Amino acid sequence: MAGATLDPRLLAPGAGPSPAELVAADLGGGPALLRIEGSAPSWAELAGAFDLWTTDPAEADRWAKGFDRAPRAAMCGALLVRAASVSGDPWPGLVAESTTYSLLQAGPEFREWLEHRPRAARADARPRVRVERDDRCWEVVLTRPDRHNALDARMRDELYVALDEARSRPDVTVALRGDGPSFCSGGDLDEFGTAPGPVDAHAVRLGRSLALLVSEMRDRIVVGIHGACLGAGIELPAFARRVVAADDARVGLPELDLGLVPGAGGTVSIPRRAGSPALLDLLLSGGTVDARAALAHGLVDEVVPGARLRARVLELARR
Amino acid sequence: MANNLGKRYSCAECGGQVLVTKAGDGGLECHGQPMEIMQPKPLPSSD
Structure with missing residues (x-):
C-alpha cells in the first residue's frame, strides 16, 4: 500500500506561541509530519484544517498509535466524519x-x-x-x-x-x-x-x-x-x-x-x-x-x- | 386496531398477504377472520 498517502498529518509541538504548540492530526493524507516554526497560523485556521488537535503530546501519541493500529480504518473514519452533516436527516x-x-x-x-x-x-x-x-x-x-x-x-x-x-x-x-x-x-x-x-x-x-x-x-x-x-x-x-x-x-x-x-x-x-x-x-x-x-x-x-x-x-x- | 404503515398481514386460511401503505384504524379480515400481523423474518449478522 502507498503508505505516504495514509500517514497521519501531525503538527508537532514547536517553540513559538501557543498555536504553534498545537499538536494535530489530519487522518486523510498529506505529509507525515509538519513542524510549524516562526509565525503560526491562527487556532481557527488550524482547527479548520485538521481532523483533531490537542496541546497534549500524550494525547497526540495515543491518536498516532490508533492510526498505526489500523490506518485504513482510521482514514475511512476521518473521511466519514468530514463528509457527514451534523444536523438534519x-x-x-x-x-x-x-x-x-x-x-x-x-x-x-x-x-x-x-x-x-x-x-x-x-x-x-x-x-x-x-x-x-x-x-x-x-x-x-x-x-x-x-x-x-x-x-x-x-x-x-x-x-x-x-x-x-x-x-x-x-x-x-x-x-x-x-x-x-x-x-x-x-x-x-x-x-x-x-x-x-x-x-x-x-x-x-x-x-x-x-x-x-x-x-x-x-x-x-x-x-x-x-x-x-x-x-x-x-x-x-x-x-x-x-x-x-x-x-x-x-x-x-x-x-x-x-x-x-x-x-x-x-x-x-x-x-x-x-x-x-x-x-x-x-x-x-x-x-x-x-x-x-x-x-x-x-x-x-x-x-x-x-x-x-x-x-x-x-x-x-x-x- | 391500528394498521401500521409498512406492516404486513397474512391470512391463515389462504396465505394471502397485504402490505399497509396508509395507516389507519380498523381491522383487516380475510376469509372471515382477522388477518395476522407478520413478524420480520430473522436475518443474518451484518458483522
Whole structure:
C-alpha cells in the first residue's frame, strides 16, 4: 500500500506561541509530519484544517498509535466524519457509514483480526429482549446479562421488532436499558466474520437499522446505560435525546482494533451529540472514558448512582 | 386496531398477504377472520 498517502498529518509541538504548540492530526493524507516554526497560523485556521488537535503530546501519541493500529480504518473514519452533516436527516450518514463498514469488512485489517481472534460459538436461543408495557411507557430491556448484552443478530431482530412497534404508537414512550453488569458491550464478537458478504451485510444493516429507529423516536426514548457501553452500546443511545449513565458506565469505541469503523450509527450520532473530534478521539484512542468524562463530552446527559438508574430512566420516560 | 404503515398481514386460511401503505384504524379480515400481523423474518449478522 502507498503508505505516504495514509500517514497521519501531525503538527508537532514547536517553540513559538501557543498555536504553534498545537499538536494535530489530519487522518486523510498529506505529509507525515509538519513542524510549524516562526509565525503560526491562527487556532481557527488550524482547527479548520485538521481532523483533531490537542496541546497534549500524550494525547497526540495515543491518536498516532490508533492510526498505526489500523490506518485504513482510521482514514475511512476521518473521511466519514468530514463528509457527514451534523444536523438534519441522519439517513445519508447512515448509508455512508454502512457502505464504509462493508468496505472495511472486505479489507485486510479486518481479515487479519479475524484470523487471530479466538473462536467461540456460544449462540443460544434465549430471548434477548423483554418488553414491559404499561399504558404509556414501555420498558425495553436487553436480557443477555451473561454476555454483557452483546448485540447479536437475534438481539438486533428482537429489539427491532420492539422498537418498531413502539415507533408506530406515537402515544408511547420508551425506557431502554440492560439487565446485568452492563448495558451493552457492542456487537457480539462471536458473530464477526459470519455476515453473508459485505454487500448483503450492507443491505441487512440498513434494512434493519436500529439507529434509524432510535433516531426517529429520539424525543420519546430515554436510554439508561451502565457498565460496559462499547460500540453499539453507546452509538445507539447517542441518538436519543436523553441518555442517563450510571456512575459505573465505561464508554468506548473499540472498532479500530478490528480494522473497522463504528457500524451502528455512531459516526452520525456521536458527532451530533459531542462533536466530530469527540468521535475521532474515542475511535483513535480505543480506550474507554468513565461516566463523568462522558458527561463532560456531552455523550450522556446526566450521571446517577447505579442503584438509581432504572428509577431515573422510568421517571424521565413517564414525563 | 391500528394498521401500521409498512406492516404486513397474512391470512391463515389462504396465505394471502397485504402490505399497509396508509395507516389507519380498523381491522383487516380475510376469509372471515382477522388477518395476522407478520413478524420480520430473522436475518443474518451484518458483522
